[in-house]
Amino acid sequence: MSENIFKEIYAKVLSLFKQTEKEDNAKDIAKNRLRVVLMQDRTNLTPELLQRMRKELVELLSKYVEMDKEALELNFDQEGDQMALMLSIPVIRAKDEAEIEKALAEKESEKSEEETDEEDETSDDNESEEEKPDNEESEEENSEDETEDDEDKEETSDEDTEEETLETDSEEEKEPETSEEETNEDK
Amino acid sequence: MTGRVIVITSGKGGVGKTTTNANIGTALARAGKKVVMIDTDLGLRNLDLLLGLENRIVYTIVDVVEERCKLKQALVKDKKNPNLCLLAAAQTRDKTAVTEEQLKDICEKLKKDYDFILVDCPAGIEQGFQNAVAGASEAIVVTTPEMSAVRDADRIIGLLEAKEEIKSYKLLINRVRPNLVKSNDMMSVEDVVGILSAELIGIIPEDTGIITSTNKGEPIVNTEKSLAGMAYRNVARRIMGEDVPFLNLEEETSIVAKVKKFFAGLMGKEK
Structure with missing residues (x-):
């Protein structure tokens, strides 16, 4: 009889610590790590x-x-x-609100006027539109307005790029005209 | 007679595919079924060792496909059980020596004379796996309650599900250590089943007897009092369609292990 009572108390005390125990024991660590890795494997x-x-x-x-x-x-x-x-x-x-407004405004203006970006961030997204990603030297790409690369001419010619791409005869030249903003990546 | 072709696979090496194959095959043969085991691990054959048949191999599966002998000639009869035989892998060739079609063909032929054809699959998911699976319609996925084995089993299950010929696959969890499960140091059978969401066909406890049985070339199912042996015999009965409850390893150890531990402790002190 008394043994049972002790057992119950023990179980209750244990359950109090269960939450913390769970984090620590090898079994649950394995289980959780495995879940994550299988998720990645399966997707x-x-x-x-x-x-x-x-x-x-x-x-x-x-x-x-x-x-x-x-x-x-x-x-x-x-x-x-x-x-x-x-x-x-x-x-x-x-x-704060002002900063957010500013960030959003920047984004807006960037959308409407020009889409400048760091090449490593968006190179593969933009390739269909403006730039070949294997353009090693061009650190910054310029979209509609500032496209310089010969390779892009075909793709952007319908924009105002013709006027802008004047002096460039090398394929790799570019204007370091970029701001810190990014293009909308999902384009 | 149309035999059932069951491939025993795991993805990861070292989880006990070959041991499982030898034991299930022997257990089925003990139950009176005609069984042939095919070792498809070309270049790394081991099934012959576990069965103690390594000195009896004259022809291998490669000799069969290259027509140096008849299929029947290459089948090595077990020492004890006339119902059981082995088609050994070639040790000197690689996985390209036998094709999927050839294996399928061999399985088809064996189906006529045997109740069960157990195909021992090499580790990995490359051509060796594809070959082994080619002729089978059922699969047993062997895993252990370790992360890497479970992960690889998940991969294998994904591949098996994509195969039309595989009508069903079941999970065998090997090397379970109830003490570690109890102390929350090892994933439990339920954990593994939950993660892989596959139907279970066997739970085999870790058993040092496996080592001695391998050394002797005598599958552990022939050892009546071994727990792992009993677990394997139960797997064979389930394969034959019997409804056998799973061994309760927890209870088994909570009493037996405590007593054993107690005595082991005493012995240790005495030394």
């Missing part, structure tokens, strides 16, 4: 694609909050049968 998202998704998320979110970009975590998780994408972002500080 067709390559590490490169995940990296890109991460980058785009950082760009989008940094308009609204200042965050620790390096510490951003992007993981697949399983909740029952449902696959979930877990995003964890250490926020350094929320931006």
